[in-house]
Amino acid sequence: MDKTSIRVQQGDITKAAVEAVVNAANSSLLGGGGVDGAIHRAGGPAILEECKQIRARQGGCPTGEAVITTGGKLPAAYVIHTVGPVWQGGSKGEPELLASCYRNSLRLAAERGLTSIAFPNISTGVYGYPKDKAAKIAVEAVKRYLQAHETSIAQVVFVCFDDENYRLCRSLLAIDA
Template identity: 55%
Template sequence: MSALETIRSDLSGTTGTRFTVVLGDITRLSVDAIVNAANSSLLGGGGVDGAIHRAAGPDLVAECRMLKGCKIGQAKITKGYRLPARHVIHTVGPLWNGGANGEDELLAGCYSNSLGLAREHGLRTIAFPAISTGIYRFPATPAAGIATRIAVAESADGAFGEIIFCCFGDEMAGLYDRLLPEALAGA
């Protein structure tokens, strides 16, 4: 991590996985993979998606075109190109429609499928943004709860060295600071 990131929490799970809450820019993290909160086309957009595409450069769009999109809750992987991260795992989060349309399960799928791809490719360090909490309007507290619970559960096999929750603002980082110890205690 560069000096631009601030570590908020740094905890270890029972299998040795390190869980870190960082306040900063996900495009600057030197990890095996960063996760992109993508739209279904995978061709770039606003927010985290746009920032990742701008930082990675045009080769990312070219590779994403070959993937022919991605369904909500699923994940696909590409190279990182100009990013310090070696790979980008693209996942499409659900649009919040009140919670009665399977949004929790779809968001959980984003995290479990992203971690599954990381495991399949032997990637040990992975950084997540707060998927679906921006323009997709998923409420922050349940979204962070899902993220932390799934990450802790998926790391039970010891496949990961570090899972980072990279937050853009203090409020979201504070939620992860509070919910991550609860998820670890419940594991």
């Protein structure tokens, strides 16, 4: 992890200057609202076409898993689609499933030899995951993965859309304002 920088920024993940952006997708991989819709709109039809091919091969993407497609028209060359858990109170395996989203996304990036990746705040929108709990899991999962694996990833960016997630991530990473 010593060679990997972890940053937090507030803004639009579709504009992130990284090799891969992570999409908080739904299991159908056919686009949706929030981050998912924004990535599909900004990236254009090439992303949806590859998602359809993945669906034809494996029938979608289970919660906690991840798949990779082109970035289409995005600045990022790739989109890593991961399906976060819907919050059901925390006793239905949500923490482990959410951590798996981050680990599996990092694994796919590393398998491709990518050096930079940007994450949104997975499951904190319509899936209802409490932002404080989700941010803690995100930061811990990324740090643990990077400590446990030799990887090509030199930069991880948490791209927060809203003020609350931005403050939470900065606090967890002990970044001064």
